[in-house]
Amino acid sequence: MQDKKKFDADWDLVNKLDKMAIDYLKDGFSPKETQGLILNSELFKEWKSTERCFDVHYHDILRFEDLSSSLEFDNYVNMLKSIAFRKMEDKANSFEIESNTIYNGPTVHDTNSGRVYDRLFYQIGISISPFELGIEMGKFCKSMNFSEPIGLLEFLALFTNNASGLLNLGLEKLQELSDKQFIIEEFKNKYILKYKK
Numbered sequence: 001m002q003d004k005k006k007f008d009a010d011w012d013l014v015n016k017l018d019k020m021a022i023d024y025l026k027d028g029f030s031p032k033e034t035q036g037l038i039l040n041s042e043l044f045k046e047w048k049s050t051e052r053c054f055d056v057h058y059h060d061i062l063r064f065e066d067l068s069s070s071l072e073f074d075n076y077v078n079m080l081k082s083i084a085f086r087k088m089e090d091k092a093n094s095f096e097i098e099s100n101t102i103y104n105g106p107t108v109h110d111t112n113s114g115r116v117y118d119r120l121f122y123q124i125g126i127s128i129s130p131f132e133l134g135i136e137m138g139k140f141c142k143s144m145n146f147s148e149p150i151g152l153l154e155f156l157a158l159f160t161n162n163a164s165g166l167l168n169l170g171l172e173k174l175q176e177l178s179d180k181q182f183i184i185e186e187f188k189n190k191y192i193l194k195y196k197k
Contacts, residue, residue, distance in 0.1 A: 007053045014056050017043050021064060025071055031064035038064075076105025077152045080134040084149035087138025105130070120156050127197040140187055144176060159188060 017038060024034040038044055038058055057063050106119040118133045141149045150169060157165025166174060
């Protein structure tokens with residue numbers, strides 16, 4: 001019981017340190033700058049003041065680069081969901097919106113066409129720009145009568161037949177997906193025909 005309390009206390013402190021690091025990254029500090037701020041913080045001094053149940057490797061820059069990448073991915077997904085939501089409301093057809101959108105996230109720049117594609121879909125043979133991806137996510141969610149867009153990984157799971165990628169949707173949406181398999185297959189076929197490289 002004492003070990004569990006110590007572990008929980010250590011875990012709580014790590015969560016506070018990670019939250020502090022994420023806040024610094026959100027404020028525009030680089031992973032290296034964030035690492036320096038964390039290593040010189042009072043919380044880290046508290047972490048080092050006693051033996052801990054586990055190590056968290058705050059001296060390794062990869063920890064902060066991973067946090068930064070995770071934030072970047074979250075921002076990218078939120079950008080896609082924003083485009084999808086606008087499409088669901090029939091407000092996202094404009095090239096102007098696309099040309100003013102900055103894509104910080106998992107993308108691939110095709111040197112032949114000069115276009116930017118979503119990397120995750122590109123890896124499965126589908127060449128789609130982030131803006132087009134947001135539009136297609138919105139079309140799909142609207143066809144399913146969802147009140148809000150699903151996330152990138154859930155949308156990708158529909159094309160990779162990865163059922164575990166859909167678990168975050170919740171029981172109600174999973175049931176809707178199950179009930180509307182024909183609509184999903186029809187949408188996927190059109191999507192693949194349009195964007196397959």
